[in-house]
Amino acid sequence: MDQNLLERLKAYTVVVADTGDINSIEKYRPQDATTNPSLITAAAQMSEYADIVGGALAWARKEAGQGGDPSAVVNLAFDRLAVDFGLRILAIVPGRVSTEVDARLSYDTQATVEKGRRIIRLYEEAGASRERVLIKIASTWEGIRAAEILEKEGIHCNLTLLFGLHQAIACAEAGVTLISPFVGRILDWYLKDTGRKSYPPAEDPGVVSVTRIYNYYKRHGYKTEVMGASFRNLDEIKELAGCDLLTIAPKLLAELASARGELPRKLDPDAARGMNIEKIAMDEATFRTMHEADRMANEKLSEGIDGFAKALSTLEGLLLERLQKGSAS
Incomplete structure (x- = not known):
């Protein structure tokens, strides 16, 4: 049968849509979907999702009570908005949705735990099972510790902004459900750092990093x-x-769906089990030493947290503007 590359990929990798755009998810029908503050902010500005934004603000006003502080209303509305997008997504995909904790909490274990619990509570109050939700947390040492606590409570986590083996090992030792190593952002860093224009596909630094983590x-x-x-x-x-899962943006999903040809499996668990790979004992001191030594992971983690924090600030501004317009009308 003449299958496209997307169909071939689905034979041995779970395909996840990396978007907050519900229309794209309906089109490509992935198993799971992931969102982040940048994607939610982009989706919230689309006219077709105005009803979701309006509903989140109305709910937040009610929760905050009469005369509630606008900043408190906006903070509540953001959580509601992220969950409402997630609920729409869960109505389409058969699997899970990832919803991200406020990136500004990335170095605060307890605040991250509390926010994760709150997000799950909102999903469960809406009738969604926690088994279908992944709480997305940045892969700082503090974030990994928060994920460890949440996992013990039956709240599953997706550790994001992951760039180095040390982060991956710490996540696995903490028993997190899933990690999201950032292939393209690793490539971006190396292209800029080396001045190169490109790498052969098998030598792409992001590909090499994820392959190493998978095999480990x-x-x-x-x-x-x-x-x-x-x-x-x-x-x-x-x-x-062959990787366990790949989360892919709509543009690349479209390219896969329109392409034909062979797609050999590159990552294989049986092959990995036979490899001679030394196990690294991971504790906080080792993590921080390895993180400081890995200039790419260090810079990209900080940059990623800052980027998501800025997207959140933009979204909060949009919500505040919408709130004030609603109050004036």
Whole structure:
């Protein structure tokens, strides 16, 4: 049968849509979907989702009570908005949705735990099972510790902004459900740092990093799933065919759906189990030492947190403007 590359990929990798655009999710019908503050902010500005934004603000006004402080209303509305988008997505996909904790809490374990619990509570109050939700947390040491606490409470986590093996090992040791190593952002850093224009697909630094993490996990029997994320081109996806999951933006999903040809499996758990890969003992001191030594991971983690925080600030501004217009009318 003449299958397109998207169909071939689905044969051995769970395909996840990396978008907050519900229309795109309906079109490509992935198993799961992931969102982040940037994607939610973009979706919230689309006219077709005005009803979701309006509903979140109305709910937040009611929760805050009469005369509630606008900033408190906006804060409540953001959580509601992220969950409402997630609920719409869960009505389409058969699997899970990832909803992100406020990136500004990335270095605060307790605040991250409390926010994760709150997000799950909102989903459950709306009738969604926690088994279908992943709480998305930045892969700082503090974020990983928060995920460890949440996982013990039956709240599953997706550790994002992951760029180094040390982060991946710490996540696996903490028993997190899933990690999202950022393939394209790793490539971006190396292109800028080296001045190169490109890498051969198999030598792409992001591909090499995720392959190393995948093989490490399978060799040492970790249950944590690896979901490659942040792709720049089809070659990166092809080189990671066989990874547990891949979260892919609509543009690249469209390219996969329109392309034909062979798609050999590149990552294989049986092959990984036979590899000679030394196990690294991970504690906080080792994590921080490795993180400081990994200039790419250090810079990209900070940059990613800052980027998501800015997207949140933009979204809060949009919500505040909408709130004030509603109050004036």
